[in-house]
Structures are given as C-alpha cells and as structure tokens.
Amino acid sequence: MQKCGLTEKSPGQYVDTIATDAYVWYEENWQHDEYDHSHQRYQLTYVEEGYQYFHIEKKIYLVPQNHVIWIPTGKEHRTTSEAKTVNLMLVLFKSVSELEFYQNVHVFSAPAVLKEMLRYASKWNKVLTEDTEQQIFLQAIQNSLPHFCKESSGLQIPVPTDSRLIPICSYINANYQYHFDSDVLADKAKMSIRSLQRIFKQETGITLQKYMQLIRILKSIELIDTQQFTLSEIAFKVGYQSLPAFTSSYYAIMKTKPKLKR
Structure with missing residues (x-):
C-alpha cells in the first residue's frame, strides 16, 4: 500500500522504492493512520490548512496551519487531529547535510518565502522521476530550513x-x-x-x-x-x-x- 509515496509492507513499516533523492507528496483532506511508524527518509511536513499533533518520543508537537515540522530519519512518530480539514505537503529527503539541525525535531512558522517555495514545489507532486530543476529547487528548500527556523518551543507538549x-x-x-x-x-x-x-x-x-x-x-x-x-x-x-x-x-x-x- 502506498502512503506518503512509500510502500507500507506492514503497519508502521515502510519500504522506500523511490529513486529520487527528494520526493513531494501533497494531499487534501489528509487521513493518516494513528499508529507509530518510521521510515528511512527525513520528513518536512507543511500544514497548509487545519492542524496536526505529532507524537514523537516523550513529546507531542502541535503543528498548526502555516507551520512546518522537520522529523529526522528513522524517528518513530504518529499523528492525530480533530481538524475538519487537514491539507498537508510532505517533502521526503533521502540525504541531508551534516549540520546538526537536521538530526533534531523542529517546529516553526513557515515564513512567506518558504510557503511560496513549497507551493511552487507542489508542481512535482508524486512525480517519481527527477529533473535538474526539481533536484536543485528541493535541495534549496532543504538548505534554507536552518535559516528560516525560529523554533516554536511553545508548541511542544511534554509527556x-x-x-x-x-x-x-x-x-x-x-x-x-x-x-x-x-x-x-x-x-x-x-x-x-x-x-x-x-x-x-x-x-x-x-x-x-x-x-x-x-x-x-x-x-x-x-x-x-x-x-x-x-x-x-x-x-x-x-x-x-x-x-x-x-x-x-x-x-x-x-x-x-x-x-x-x-
């Protein structure tokens, strides 16, 4: 079964069959399984409409509308939401730079320039091939994140x-x-x-x-x-x-x- 572009072999266990280094998945009226899962890609999620709770380790992160969350590879997480409508955009990266930023969870408000970049990137929604523009543009999004991040620590609920x-x-x-x-x-x-x-x-x-x-x-x-x-x-x-x-x-x-x- 395909979820977020990855193949789910069993509940919460994903197999990555995507050839591209970065993969875009946009979905309206998002419905996600409410159980822990992980995958071997770094995950950037942008909440375009609604809100989601991400349950990661000993914390629950609220990601409201116009916010993003960065989740490192292999990190178990699950999502819940009571929002009427949840529109999400995910960019899944196979590789990242060696900066420490990419090894930790981050939640922050998406500045206008990042929102515009993500809207433009939606042109590659579910595209399994990679051209030069796509590769360079999605890499630019990844490189920009540490500079855009103004941590919303108040959105973390400690457990x-x-x-x-x-x-x-x-x-x-x-x-x-x-x-x-x-x-x-x-x-x-x-x-x-x-x-x-x-x-x-x-x-x-x-x-x-x-x-x-x-x-x-x-x-x-x-x-x-x-x-x-x-x-x-x-x-x-x-x-x-x-x-x-x-x-x-x-x-x-x-x-x-x-x-x-x-």
Missing part, C-alpha cells in the same frame, strides 16, 4: 514518564477551562505541593502553571479551527475571564495574536 504525573496531566487536559489550586493536584498525585511542583518541573521542563497555560492555548487553536465561535467565546471556553487576558496568554505561547480564519 512525563513518572506514573504519578499521568493522572495530573489527564486531569488538566480534561478540566483546562476551570481554575483549580495546586493542592487539588497534589492530592490527586498523593504528594505534597512542593514535591509535585519539583517533580513535574524535573520531568517536563516546565511548571504546572505553564503546562495549564499551554493546554489552554492549544485547545483554543482547535476551537479557532472549527470557525464556530468568536474570539471572546473561545477565551471563555478555555478558561480566561476576558479577551485581553486570553490574547496576552496566546501571544506568550504563539508569538502572534489570535485571529479567526476568513
């Missing part, structure tokens, strides 16, 4: 390994619209507030308060995608008492102000 923290994260994810004290969470974790705060920061790299803020903003992105609510309604639904408070929190994570789709 703790300490089993005592899993119920805490689940509780926050289910009740993000409410305000609750640290002692409630500490009681659920069966530890002191100080121990919970210390262990949570050790495990995730962020504080409980930052995790709550992050979940609220990611949920707001999902609500914005539905195109069913005003920004004020979304602010209230994710737990903010005013639109200015929501806008300030959103900007702190996304480095841009929230806006509805047109």
Whole structure:
C-alpha cells in the first residue's frame, strides 16, 4: 500500500522504492493512520490548512496551519487531529547535510518565502522521476530550513514518564477551562505541593502553571479551527475571564495574536 509515496509492507513499516533523492507528496483532506511508524527518509511536513499533533518520543508537537515540522530519519512518530480539514505537503529527503539541525525535531512558522517555495514545489507532486530543476529547487528548500527556523518551543507538549504525573496531566487536559489550586493536584498525585511542583518541573521542563497555560492555548487553536465561535467565546471556553487576558496568554505561547480564519 502506498502512503506518503512509500510502500507500507506492514503497519508502521515502510519500504522506500523511490529513486529520487527528494520526493513531494501533497494531499487534501489528509487521513493518516494513528499508529507509530518510521521510515528511512527525513520528513518536512507543511500544514497548509487545519492542524496536526505529532507524537514523537516523550513529546507531542502541535503543528498548526502555516507551520512546518522537520522529523529526522528513522524517528518513530504518529499523528492525530480533530481538524475538519487537514491539507498537508510532505517533502521526503533521502540525504541531508551534516549540520546538526537536521538530526533534531523542529517546529516553526513557515515564513512567506518558504510557503511560496513549497507551493511552487507542489508542481512535482508524486512525480517519481527527477529533473535538474526539481533536484536543485528541493535541495534549496532543504538548505534554507536552518535559516528560516525560529523554533516554536511553545508548541511542544511534554509527556512525563513518572506514573504519578499521568493522572495530573489527564486531569488538566480534561478540566483546562476551570481554575483549580495546586493542592487539588497534589492530592490527586498523593504528594505534597512542593514535591509535585519539583517533580513535574524535573520531568517536563516546565511548571504546572505553564503546562495549564499551554493546554489552554492549544485547545483554543482547535476551537479557532472549527470557525464556530468568536474570539471572546473561545477565551471563555478555555478558561480566561476576558479577551485581553486570553490574547496576552496566546501571544506568550504563539508569538502572534489570535485571529479567526476568513
């Protein structure tokens, strides 16, 4: 079965039969299997419309509209999304330069020039032969990525390994619209507030308060995608008492102000 241009022999196991060094795959109304898979190509994914969550190792990366994610070769990942429509473009590279950038996962907003380059590259969608222009142009995209990357670290959701923290994260994810004290969470974790705060920061790299803020903003992105609510309604639904408070929190994570789709 062909997926992303690669042949899936068994669930999550791909065989690369593509002769070209770089291969373009564009798909509207993307439907991807929600199980871990890997392949021996470096993957650049551009989310043209909608959003996707990429589950990679101990983190979940949100890739909203007009953002890209770079995934190194052999890295197991799976995707999930509740977006109404997901339009994706993938460029799969067989080889990359020796720069350390290409060996790590990156998520960042696609600047205008990169979006235009990717739109132009769509002319080679699912093309299995390689001409000189294609080779040079796709290589130029790859070479440009380290210069375009302004890391969106706020789009990473850390997943703790300490089993005592899993119920805490689940509780926050289910009740993000409410305000609750640290002692409630500490009681659920069966530890002191100080121990919970210390262990949570050790495990995730962020504080409980930052995790709550992050979940609220990611949920707001999902609500914005539905195109069913005003920004004020979304602010209230994710737990903010005013639109200015929501806008300030959103900007702190996304480095841009929230806006509805047109």
